[in-house]
Amino acid sequence: MITTIIGLGLIGGSLGMDLKERGFTQRVIGVDKNPKHIEDALELGLVDEAMELKEAVEVADLVILAIPVNYIIKLLPTVLDCIKESAVVTDMGSTKEGMVKAVENHPNRRQYVASHPMAGTEYSGPKAAIRGMFDGKVAILCNANDSSSEAKHTVGFMYSRLKMKVIEMDAADHDIHAAYVSHVSHISSFILANTVLEKEKSKADIFNMAGGGFASTVRLAKSSPEMWSQIFEQNADNIMEVINTYVKNLLLWRWHIEQGEFDELAKMMESANAIRKILD
Amino acid sequence: MITTIIGLGLIGGSLGMDLKERGFTQRVIGVDKNPKHIEDALELGLVDEAMELKEAVEVADLVILAIPVNYIIKLLPTVLDCIKESAVVTDMGSTKEGMVKAVENHPNRRQYVASHPMAGTEYSGPKAAIRGMFDGKVAILCNANDSSSEAKHTVGFMYSRLKMKVIEMDAADHDIHAAYVSHVSHISSFILANTVLEKEKSKADIFNMAGGGFASTVRLAKSSPEMWSQIFEQNADNIMEVINTYVKNLLLWRWHIEQGEFDELAKMMESANAIRKILD
Numbered sequence: 212m213i214t215t216i217i218g219l220g221l222i223g224g225s226l227g228m229d230l231k232e233r234g235f236t237q238r239v240i241g242v243d244k245n246p247k248h249i250e251d252a253l254e255l256g257l258v259d260e261a262m263e264l265k266e267a268v269e270v271a272d273l274v275i276l277a278i279p280v281n282y283i284i285k286l287l288p289t290v291l292d293c294i295k296e297s298a299v300v301t302d303m304g305s306t307k308e309g310m311v312k313a314v315e316n317h318p319n320r321r322q323y324v325a326s327h328p329m330a331g332t333e334y335s336g337p338k339a340a341i342r343g344m345f346d347g348k349v350a351i352l353c354n355a356n357d358s359s360s361e362a363k364h365t366v367g368f369m370y371s372r373l374k375m376k377v378i379e380m381d382a383a384d385h386d387i388h389a390a391y392v393s394h395v396s397h398i399s400s401f402i403l404a405n406t407v408l409e410k411e412k413s414k415a416d417i418f419n420m421a422g423g424g425f426a427s428t429v430r431l432a433k434s435s436p437e438m439w440s441q442i443f444e445q446n447a448d449n450i451m452e453v454i455n456t457y458v459k460n461l462l463l464w465r466w467h468i469e470q471g472e473f474d475e476l477a478k479m480m481e482s483a484n485a486i487r488k489i490l491d
Numbered sequence: 492m493i494t495t496i497i498g499l500g501l502i503g504g505s506l507g508m509d510l511k512e513r514g515f516t517q518r519v520i521g522v523d524k525n526p527k528h529i530e531d532a533l534e535l536g537l538v539d540e541a542m543e544l545k546e547a548v549e550v551a552d553l554v555i556l557a558i559p560v561n562y563i564i565k566l567l568p569t570v571l572d573c574i575k576e577s578a579v580v581t582d583m584g585s586t587k588e589g590m591v592k593a594v595e596n597h598p599n600r601r602q603y604v605a606s607h608p609m610a611g612t613e614y615s616g617p618k619a620a621i622r623g624m625f626d627g628k629v630a631i632l633c634n635a636n637d638s639s640s641e642a643k644h645t646v647g648f649m650y651s652r653l654k655m656k657v658i659e660m661d662a663a664d665h666d667i668h669a670a671y672v673s674h675v676s677h678i679s680s681f682i683l684a685n686t687v688l689e690k691e692k693s694k695a696d697i698f699n700m701a702g703g704g705f706a707s708t709v710r711l712a713k714s715s716p717e718m719w720s721q722i723f724e725q726n727a728d729n730i731m732e733v734i735n736t737y738v739k740n741l742l743l744w745r746w747h748i749e750q751g752e753f754d755e756l757a758k759m760m761e762s763a764n765a766i767r768k769i770l771d
Binding site for chain 2: 285315318329336349351358378382388389391392393394395396397398399400401402403404405406407408409410411412416417418419421424425426427428429430431432433434436437439440441443444447450451453454455456457458460461462464465468469471473474476477478479480481482483484485487489490
């Protein structure tokens, strides 16, 4: 099997390494518009060779799109136009409705499986690639009934080699859940960083005081603006709703402090503590 | 040297273990109003023995208050009333202005050193105690000129045994910096948990989608409501200011999404990315 990975960043690079080393594929072809990414990916052994997009898609048995979501939506129909009759296409995007809508009437729709591996770090680029990054995490297949059973089988087998637990979900539901859990975490981190950097002029003070929980809470604020602004664009409606709830809770919190209602504040924290049951 | 630790939670318990094992003190006496904490602390070897408050303070060479901040402020004058002439008192509170104000005119003020070790986890109680938890972290001494050089020396030596880097700061400045870095991180986590729990009715969905950064961003929401509501009470003015900045940034973020200004959103993220330089 020949696997073509479009986008040799954290996700694409980590995929190339694991899929090759675990015997899922005989050959990994990498595509990236950034020559430095190609150079790094080849040097790190994340891919076997680099090719131009069209050629790489035409020879592939499996094409994986691992680029920011707007680019996936734009490129996906073209990729489906060019693939072999027996080939399968999947994508790694953090939103899913835009992709399934972009190809809903495409003649090769059934060769495509919309998917989202819930794994990653706040770093980007091929040098951020990590061996075993997907192990034990969850991968979501969306609107899987619109894919052929062969395509589903190929993508499911790929995720099993990545040691991921596969679940199926409606694309619209996926985007709602992703907004509520993953995307809002990033907003919370970005806003925290904006706020602290605006208020704290001295880097030494931040560094000294960051001992407690600051580093873990703000970690996601290191994430790629290009990648994340596209996710927020694609999932704008759901994100607006979750931001509104976040703002409401934050203003309630501020109100309790302003009014000296610290027992009420403690009650909000007790409700928040319920997250223990889910995470521990 | 006899060390009395008042409050056998995460901080007090971790202190007892390290100070004893590293030869800082010959004997650790524990005080806690919760009999279960005393039982656990004795069983885990965090303290050598338990005593009633008054007796434990009277025999101590060093008294460490490791209880929620409102209780420290209430108890500190009484502790200073009862100590031996040569004894030293310090506290582990996450705010500092309330403590120094509470004893500014106390005849034994110079025997007290206001301090704050920037270390901890989101868990509480003696069973959460961790060996070496303070290693490599920063401890802050506040208004150290109001303490005798002997008292400062004792507390500084204690922190050196805990392998902490000691810095000095004005108590008012401490509380401002703590609000901007440590306290707002907790607010951000608590609000995130409140929001996600309100929006996501299904625990399975949260669990499945939490793969990315959710767990680390929401981690602090497991923290103790009793401890944290008291910190927010003590540092209310500074926290109000930082919440106002946070709200402003969040509303600006929402505005950009609403207006479809995703380039502006990317610019806010690029500013937030500057946190990399501080943390990495």
